[in-house]
Amino acid sequence: MRTIFTDTDSAEMAPCVATIGFFDGVHRGHRYLIKSVTDCAAASPELQSTVITFDRHPRQVLNMDFQPKLLSTLDEKLALLSKTGADNCVVLHFDRDMAAMTAYDFMRDVLRDRLNVRKLIMGYDNRFGHSRTEGFDDYVGYGREIGIEVVRGNAFVLNGVNVSSSVIRTFLSGGEADMAAMCLGYPYFFSGKVKGGYREGRKLGFPTANIEVDDAQKLIPEHGVYAVKVRVEGCGGLLNGMMNIGTRPTFDGHETTLEVNIFDFEEDIYGRQVDVLFYHRLRDEQKFCSIKKLVDQLWLDREAAEKILERA
Known part of the structure; x- marks a missing residue:
């Protein structure tokens, strides 16, 4: 073309x-x-x-x-x-x-x-x-x-x-990533660089990459936890993971962050470009009464995400 x-x-x-x-x-x-x-x-x-x-x-x-x-x-x-x-x-x-x-x-x-x-x-x-x-x-x-x-x-x-762009925006704004993907014909995605974060996830056994989206005009889906696939600059192929979009209420956060946990992945990727592809919203973001309750839920989230991504 x-x-x-x-x-x-x-x-x-x-x-x-x-x-x-x-x-x-x-x-x-x-x-x-x-x-x-x-x-x-x-x-x-x-x-x-x-x-x-x-x-x-x-x-x-x-x-x-x-x-x-x-x-x-x-x-x-x-x-x-x-x-x-x-x-x-x-x-x-x-x-x-x-x-x-x-x-x-x-x-x-x-x-x-x-x-x-x-x-x-x-x-x-x-x-x-x-x-x-x-x-x-x-x-x-x-x-x-x-x-x-x-x-x-x-x-x-x-x-x-x-099917229209406005309908798809409505789906994403409501967290319906799978419906958006059906209308798009591909999973919705955004791209950005990994920047320094709070490192709380690493202490819990779920290290996360904090993403700064390249274009401020890109739509960010509704707050919540999502099953995603991630393409990391220099790594080749898509990697399974889960992303949290929200304010980290268990840690009394206020600023919205985009944090992705890539399964079974240990590389230091600060400063690298990543693409995040959204497949399904697993749950709302929520505040847990203890760190243990949060960790228990994260393991359940990972199990649910893996099942969904196996079929993707």
């Missing part, structure tokens, strides 16, 4: 069938839509397949105080899109000038004139343009006038739910 950044690249675009969206998480619904684009291009040899996305969340430009909770960073999103089979990915630089464009001007000046879009397959709930008041029928009419065929893609429905 060729990736084109419109603020730095000046590559000419071949005629294409395209879809457009923010594509946060590149979930199964997104991939279903993109497949309709690649299938259409395969049936029309004169057209390439193109995915059009943005370099930042549009609401960040429209509202300076907006703090997105993202399923994927831009780099993660591009890596996921590269696996869809599309010929091109165009990353539009979203700024106030673009935000002020009407839907008609955007379709004419950006989609047709700059990106050579001949056919546009719209996500079932997608809208664009300054006011976002226009709907699908308006886009069809504008397209007819300027020479872009506009068709509507179908929703991807899973267990009666239209």
